Amino acid sequence: MDALAALLNAQRARGAFLLRSLMDPPWSMLIEDGAPLTVVVLARGTAWLTPASGAPVELTPGAVALARGPSPYTVADAPGTPAQISIGPGQVCASLDGTRLEERMSQGVRTWGNSPDGRTVMLTGTYETAAETARDLLDALPPLLVLPADTAREPLITALTAEITTDAPGQSAVLDRLLDLLTVTLLRAWLTRPDGDPPGWYRAQSDPLVGRALRLLEHNPAHPWTVDALAAGLSVSRSTLTRRFTALVGASPMAHLTRHRLNLAADLLADPSLTLDAIARRVGYGTAFALSTAFKRVRGLTPAEHRAAVGAA
Structure with a gap:
């Protein structure tokens, strides 16, 4: 087994948090859940991710981001939009005054947002715990990694888009495996990029x-x-x-x-x-x-x- 496979076998999704977000502007979410790793897929529209320290990065349709915790970051319709919603540990969603929003903004199975027909559609998969034996992999990642759209990933994103709103027996296992597969392809693309500087291990x-x-x-x-x-x-x-x-x-x-x-x-x-x-x-x-x-x-x-x-x- 090679190093990447060994580390990813340790950091596998087990009941990962998955959500589809439907948003109309203006919107802005402060993500401070402390999760070790989150995958964000932009399925439609545009979004901006701003790390705790660093410049905002635009997501266009098909682009995928990997956010490494525990540092917070903001996801918004535009870099200057003030945060309106906070996502805390355990994926607790609340307004900045502490009002819980999960029920108010629910749009169906694993779907949430401020509009049932949002201009922006995002898929989010969050690994809420980290395996110690995968620390080398997680520590090597930048706080925020954005990869542009790639036709090779389209079938995976299409499958995840279809399955994330499905309510069927064993669905959490299906979603975990799709999230793992997508994460593997993203990490492999990052580690093997021609202009990259992969870690020593x-x-x-x-x-x-x-x-x-x-x-x-x-x-x-x-x-x-x-x-x-x-x-x-x-x-x-x-x-x-x-x-x-x-x-x-x-x-x-x-x-x-x-x-x-x-x-x-x-x-x-x-x-x-x-x-x-x-x-x-x-x-x-x-x-x-x-x-x-x-x-x-x-x-x-x-x-x-x-x-x-x-x-x-």
Whole structure:
């Protein structure tokens, strides 16, 4: 499995929030939900996205935006339109004076807006939680990424447009998979663009030596890896492996492995049925105590504290 596939398998939609918005000007929404990732598709009309810091960006029909949280941003009919609506955590929609608007502006199944025949139609898909093992992918994204219309994406957008207002058994699973597929195509287009500067971990995957090392470490985190054992398995010297790995990935092999193990442990802690001992063995720590010590040292809180925080969220 390549790096992008591995990260996207971690960050998959599970009951994602999806909505079709129908808007007539003037309109402006302040998005401050803190969601880790949101996909916005402009199906009709025009819209402007303004990040917390940066210039407004226009969306035209077929254009798609990826907004990375938790920074707020504004979506409006024009850059100068004052915000009228706030979207908060949990997708709570309210006017700026705190009046809830979900029922007042409902236009049917997963449809909302200030007009039943809005000049602007947007499709929004929001990932409301982030997997720790997908952090490298999310952190590499700019706060706001806009990609122009592309005929290759039209069938996906057409399918999402049709399904988002459908009320049928298993519909949330259908929408999750469509959102995931659209997100994959957007991220792949961004990472492989001719004028792009992809992150080091992505470039490292194509290196004959470092790519193999990454796959060995990440596909089997429970193995008792050492730099010497890894270098021997790759038929190179310890110094050659460490030098090239650090240059491309930005961390030594063992530092990268520790980060990967603890991110994986953080994701597994979200499952209350798994004991700390079971998680420790799965991610390469012999005992719960060893995992707890490393977790506290690197992340600043104990596994129990992390599990409680995830449960509360």
